[in-house]
Amino acid sequence: MNYYYDFHIHTALSPCAEDEMTPNNIVNMAMISGLDLIAVTDHNAAANLPALAKCAAEKGIVFVPGIEVESAEEVHISCLFPTVDAAQAMGELVNSHLLPLENQEDVLGAQYIFDAEDNILGKETRMLLFASDLGDEEIFRAAWNFGGCAYFSHVDRDSYSVLSVLGSLPEIIHTNVVEISNTIRGREFLLERKDLRGKSVLFSSDCHRLADMSGRENWIDLPVDRQRLNAQDVINWIREKDLR
Numbered sequence: 001m002n003y004y005y006d007f008h009i010h011t012a013l014s015p016c017a018e019d020e021m022t023p024n025n026i027v028n029m030a031m032i033s034g035l036d037l038i039a040v041t042d043h044n045a046a047a048n049l050p051a052l053a054k055c056a057a058e059k060g061i062v063f064v065p066g067i068e069v070e071s072a073e074e075v076h077i078s079c080l081f082p083t084v085d086a087a088q089a090m091g092e093l094v095n096s097h098l099l100p101l102e103n104q105e106d107v108l109g110a111q112y113i114f115d116a117e118d119n120i121l122g123k124e125t126r127m128l129l130f131a132s133d134l135g136d137e138e139i140f141r142a143a144w145n146f147g148g149c150a151y152f153s154h155v156d157r158d159s160y161s162v163l164s165v166l167g168s169l170p171e172i173i174h175t176n177v178v179e180i181s182n183t184i185r186g187r188e189f190l191l192e193r194k195d196l197r198g199k200s201v202l203f204s205s206d207c208h209r210l211a212d213m214s215g216r217e218n219w220i221d222l223p224v225d226r227q228r229l230n231a232q233d234v235i236n237w238i239r240e241k242d243l244r
C-alpha cells in the first residue's frame with residue numbers, strides 16, 4: 001500500500017524552527033495535509049519525541065521518532081527509529097558528543113520542550129545547532145545499533161549536505177537511501193546527479209514552520225495494511241534497501 005509521508009519535520013526544540021511547531025500543531029497540520037506517516041527530526045535532540053508520539057497516537061497518524069544529527073564533517077544525517085526509547089538512546093549518545101555550549105536564545109531562538117498538550121515543560125539550554133564530534137560513519141553505525149536507520153539529509157542543498165561537503169557519497173558507508181528536498185530544485189538536482197541513479201529517494205520538507213510541511217505528494221509502498229502500520233515498517237523498508 002502507498003502511504004504519504006513527510007520524514008523531516010522540526011519542532012520548536014530546534015532553535016531555527018518557529019514557536020508554532022508544537023506537537024499538536026504538527027500532528028494537526030499533518031492530518032490536514034493528508035499525510036499517513038510523519039517523522040520528527042530535531043537537530044541533535046530527542047526531547048519532544050514522547051509528546052509527539054502520544055499526540056500522534058491519539059489522532060491516528062503513524063509517527064516515526066527521529067533525530068537529525070550533525071556530524072563532525074558538518075553533514076546532516078537523518079536517523080529514524082522504531083520506538084521513542086531507541087531514539088532517546090541515540091539522543092543521549094549525541095548529547096554526550098556536543099560541544100558544551102549554552103544556547104544563545106536571543107540570537108538563535110529558544111529550544112522548547114513540550115508535553116502532549118503543548119504545555120512548555122522547559123527549555124533545552126545546551127546549544128543544539130552545532131556539529132557533534134561523531135563522524136558520519138559512527139552516526140550510521142550507532143543508528144543501526146539502536147535498531148534504527150540513517151540516511152543523508154537534503155543531499156541537494158548547498159550547505160550541511162554530504163554532497164556539498166564531501167562532493168560524493170562516501171564509499172565506506174553502505175547507504176542506498178538518500179533524502180532530497182521536496183522542491184522543484186531538489187527534483188532537478190536528482191536528475192542531474194548520475195551518482196544518485198539507483199538510489200531510493202525520500203522527498204521531505206525539512207519544515208521549520210507549519211506552512212512548509214509536505215502535502216499528499218510523496219509516498220512509500222509498504223507491505224502492510226493501515227491498521228498494523230507502524231514506525232518499524234518504515235525502518236525495515238530503509239534497512240532492507242541498505243542491505244542490498
Ligand SMILES: [Zn+2]
Nearest residue numbers: 068076153160
Ligand atoms: Zn538539515
Ligand SMILES: [Zn+2]
Nearest residue numbers: 008010068206
Ligand atoms: Zn532539518
